Amino acid sequence: MDKIYRFLMDDANVRGEYAQLSSAWQELTACSDYPAPVKKILGEALVAVALMSATIKFKGSLSIQLNNGNPVNLLIVQATSDGGLRGMARWKGDVEDIDPTMTNLLGSDATLVITVEPEPGQGERYQSIVNLDGETLAECLMAYFEQSEQLKTRLELAVSDTTAAGMLVQRLPGDAEDTDGWNRASMLAETVKSEELLTLDVETLLHRLFNEESVRLFDGEPLRFQCSCSQEKVDNMLSSMGRAEADSMLKEKGSIEVDCDFCNTHYSVDEIDLERIFSEGLIAGNDSVH
Ligand SMILES: [Zn+2]
Structure with a gap:
């Protein structure tokens, strides 16, 4: 050990x-x-x-x-x-x-x-x-x-x-x-x-x-x-990027692909994920103000 x-x-x-x-x-x-x-x-x-x-x-x-x-x-x-x-x-x-x-x-x-x-x-x-x-x-x-x-x-x-x-x-x-x-x-x-x-x-x-x-x-x-990456962190990153930019990234390639540099975990975000992220994002946005 x-x-x-x-x-x-x-x-x-x-x-x-x-x-x-x-x-x-x-x-x-x-x-x-x-x-x-x-x-x-x-x-x-x-x-x-x-x-x-x-x-x-x-x-x-x-x-x-x-x-x-x-x-x-x-x-x-x-x-x-x-x-x-x-x-x-x-x-x-x-x-x-x-x-x-x-x-x-x-x-x-x-x-x-x-x-x-x-x-x-x-x-x-x-x-x-x-x-x-x-x-x-x-x-x-x-x-x-x-x-x-x-x-x-x-x-x-x-x-x-x-x-x-x-x-x-x-x-x-x-x-x-x-x-x-x-x-x-x-x-x-x-x-x-x-x-x-x-x-x-x-x-x-x-x-x-x-x-x-x-x-x-x-x-x-x-x-x-132990890697500290997670789907939640990817969501937060996209959320802070803003809907317009995330949408244009998605349009360009069909999906948004994120690889963790530390552990190679692959995160893939599609249109449905973006809907989820930005409907949750409203709440996350409010939280970050405090
Ligand atoms: Zn990782």
Whole structure:
């Protein structure tokens, strides 16, 4: 089962997380035919967003987005506070044989956008946009933590066809009793092999890496692939577009086809659906005023 585990090294004032995704990763990649280099960065991003979302203390979501890249022109992954994950990537041209470095996949104009989106009434939306600074996604995210959050962080990510896994250790603010603890924790974390992240259970992994450290491991929390698309959202989108525009779209093609980018669910809207949407739309319109 896909899970995320938290652990603490109390004396060193260091927190850690470890996540291993199998079915969520397989379900996500079944939605689209991703070339290997795109699959690698998408898997790394999916694990990273799961690890980063574990620190959210409210109901809502966290997303990582890579914009304006070339050939990968859009990559977005999202995690909700209750363990739902989704993500997708778009690319141009033939990328099958690219060596999957950040420069090769994204070029020099891409930006990294981190968005924290609490549910209504749970706090302020927060967005941070930074330039890519590193040859791997993990390096770029570590640079983000250092620059934007002033948090020393070590992030290790690994992806195979069937599994995506990763570990994050982070120096918490404030003084530590064990002043050298962070240095040791980050150096030990850096020694982890991809194979270990992808295949070991959490107890074995932590024992291998930190057997001389005092580590407090918490119960794992489940993660799953979950898309938030629905017929209702498609209806709402058309409703906000307005009757005239929806009618002309329908006339042009005979039906309105909408594909969810995240899960490939296909929504088809015909004339009868439009009647339904716009008779309901009157009520929805009134609601949105308040
Ligand atoms: Zn969907």
